[in-house]
Amino acid sequence: MGRRGSELGGSMGTVWALCGVLCGRGVDLLGGTVWVRHGARCGCNVGHGVCMVWVHCGARRGCCVGREHGHAMGAPRAHHGHTSGHHEHTTDTPRTHHGHDTDTPWAHHGYTTGTPRAHRGCSVALLRDTPWAQRARVALCWRCRCRQCAELAAHPVSNGEEWRADRVLLNKEVISPEGTRKFLPFLDTVARDFAAAMHRRMERTGRRLLTLDLHRDLFRFTLEASSYALYGERLGLLEEAPDAEAQRFIGAVETMLRTTLPLLFVPPGLVRCLNHRLWREHVAAWDTIFQHADKCIQSIYQEFCLGRPRSYSGIMAELLLQAELPLDSVRANITEFTAGGVDTTAIPLLFTLFELARNPPVQAALRAEIRAAEAGGGQELQAVLGALPLLRAALKETLRLYPVGITVQRYPTRDVVLHNYRVPAGTLCQVSLYAMGRSPAVFPHPERYEPARWLGGERAAFKALAFGFGARQCIGRRLAEAEMMLFLLHVLRNFSVETASTEDLGTVFGFILMPEKPPLLTFRPLE
Template sequence: MRTVADLPGPAASPLVGSALQLRRDRLGFLTRCAREHGDAAAFRVGGSAVVLLSHPDAIRELLTVRQHDVGKSPVLQRARAVLGDGLLTSEGDVHLHDRRLLQTAFSRQRVARYAEEMVDVAADVVGCWVPGRPLDLHAQTVRTTLTVAGRTLFGTRLDQDVELVAAAVRDVLSAYPVLMLPLGRVLVRLPPARWRVRRGTAALDALTARLVGERTGGGPGRDDLLSLLLEDSAPRHARDQVVTMLLAGHETTASALAFAGHLLAAHPSVQDRVSAEVREACDGRGVPSVDDLERLPLTRAVLAEALRLYPPAWTMGRQARVTTAIGDVEIPAGTVLLASQWVVHRDARWWPDPTAFDPDRFLGQAPERPRFAYFPFGGGTRQCIGESFAWTEGVLTLATVLARWRLRPVPDRPLTPDPLLTLRPRDGSWVVPEPRPD
């Protein structure tokens, strides 16, 4: 049995360890750790020992077999100051209770009911595009997914609040580079991080208070997620769940769609294949429906490949509560364990030509690969509760776009992934929409 001290890893700086390297280039640092030091690499962030696990079998063990030996990462523990005690940050019995409660809002029957709203919202958004005028696809998908979340999960229209929520989410996510530092809990309370976090949190609190006030002010009973929360939880806990769902319920899907659109714009032959599939599935109706999902395998494969190359959940962290073991490594209590989708999804052992965009990887008979060679929605008891919702919204939204528009790249607007709490395009995902012939 090896110890953490036996594991290879990058050279560390005095006091801070690898914190500054990690903060400077998070994606590159983790990729280099895995490629240069193997499937279990150790480094320090301040006084904390960190182990990066990059073999799917070790990740499976972390997220399933040893899931009760570990808790949330220090970053998410610190994020409670912003997100509260929602599903993303809660632990133990609170998390189990909330997950069981919220699961009903994401049942297969509910998601099928949401599908019509998903298509209607997407059609309204893309119907406003101007042919030949460059647009930030990420801003458009944020508008789409936020509006859908409002109508389906909270039973209200957030159409007029999109810019407010989007700005608040940007402010909240900006805390991530600070929270990951050794003194993150203190640094996030200092300017300028404090100003941005307070501004974002205040905006989300005001919106949540308004939603709760509207719902408790009377009116017919409803069965959406917000109603479930208010029937079961104190107002403050309901607030934490609403903020979490506003973030998780729109941000990750919006980013996945923006990355998918960027990839399709750069690969017109694949885009034309998807458009042909969508038009055949729609059979003259113009927009898809939930009944078309099984007739859109290539559309789904494009989204799957975008999630492989640019996973919005780009890394997952856990912290050992007790001394445990992963594979042949003894893990002392307090050790931080990372599993990075960005690293594993681009590992040539599981993905030939790993940086190439190739949706056909997800069609036909897939080659044998370990289960956790691909885990965009996590795994174990904390696997994303909204996975079915995200797939349905992602496929139907992408199909709605490509039924009407051809996306062209904008040469002077390169895509830069920004690894915050989620992976998102730093300066947008720019495309030029051109009408497809009828």
């Protein structure tokens, strides 16, 4: 990898051979420069045999040429006929063509560089049982004009063997206890840093308390924590002055979240035709998010090529090095994790802090549980979290009162009878989580914040549906739960939380359920 390719000369500039596993900007690998640019602005691509050759023309645009079985990949604005990336063509790996041995996980990726708009990339919407998958579907499919992706956008639910195979592979790293255990230290580090940052802010004010609207801080925490677990790199969002690259990334995520909801209600063809500012902002934001993923892929591959000792460095690195999923599928799913795991975690944390602030006995019970778990001497984070059933129940109680998505949807695969009603196969069925969570027929005294209600064993069975259930439960469930539990562990260990108003919060539904007006919370350091 990284060895210098032949030169075409003339106006086409210098050709650099690429193994088809990178997508992004230039990077130095083993002394050789690899030029890669998305075809949208710079860099033409030429397919030779079954390997990839990218041409940097020194211009804003150029042509792409395919020869024999070559496929021109990586141009996000190209027609999907050129960017779908047939994943089965991985027997003759690019490393073989460049004179390298093939005993590497990267060989299995073949040349499936793909793009976020490729068919396999679009299948990210099929992997999540939450509304957030629609965000990816908006950006991944609406630019595309091919019939297959139009059908995917219209019918985003699939139960095929390909989906099941991909989901099993993803589950190993993000759902299984073993996979969860590996990324817990990353989340714990960021949660500790958040508590330390709160202490520093108090010191700067010269007062032993801090009253603020924590919404934006929680947004930064969840983005920092999830990005660290996913990419193995810190963004620096908890610093007093994050660098320009981090600011650009968080700005892109904020723009993506802001523009998604209105775009869901506009026909895709009309948006493309009008080229509305909202659409341009949305697509530019997704491009920035994907560029961040590309940069991290390059960094992971560079570390691998340099043969440095390897330790666990995040979920994406594990998926790439295992080489069981095509690169574009890893890239699309990890990017969806990034986009779908920010406000969906930050808002429940805000609601939880508010409920604990206006229910001091519950807050005191949680703090006592945390101290008892830590006094047990267990250093393994998974064991510590396992010793906090009341804290886990508090999150369930928050999501009962304030479910992120207000419904869970299913299409029965066969005719069923529900409460004496015959429901034909293929009928949309919805469970109204908000109404169920506040129904006295399901939860006694539903207006009360009582986490202990979830410690009742069978009485609580199949009532906590905020993350969905079954094979299509939210794939980011364990990541989100661990992130929230570790955050609350460190906040409650260091601070007491208070609120001046104990009135119920008004809520609005803007793609997710959120406070109509974020509450002001007061934090006091504990002795």
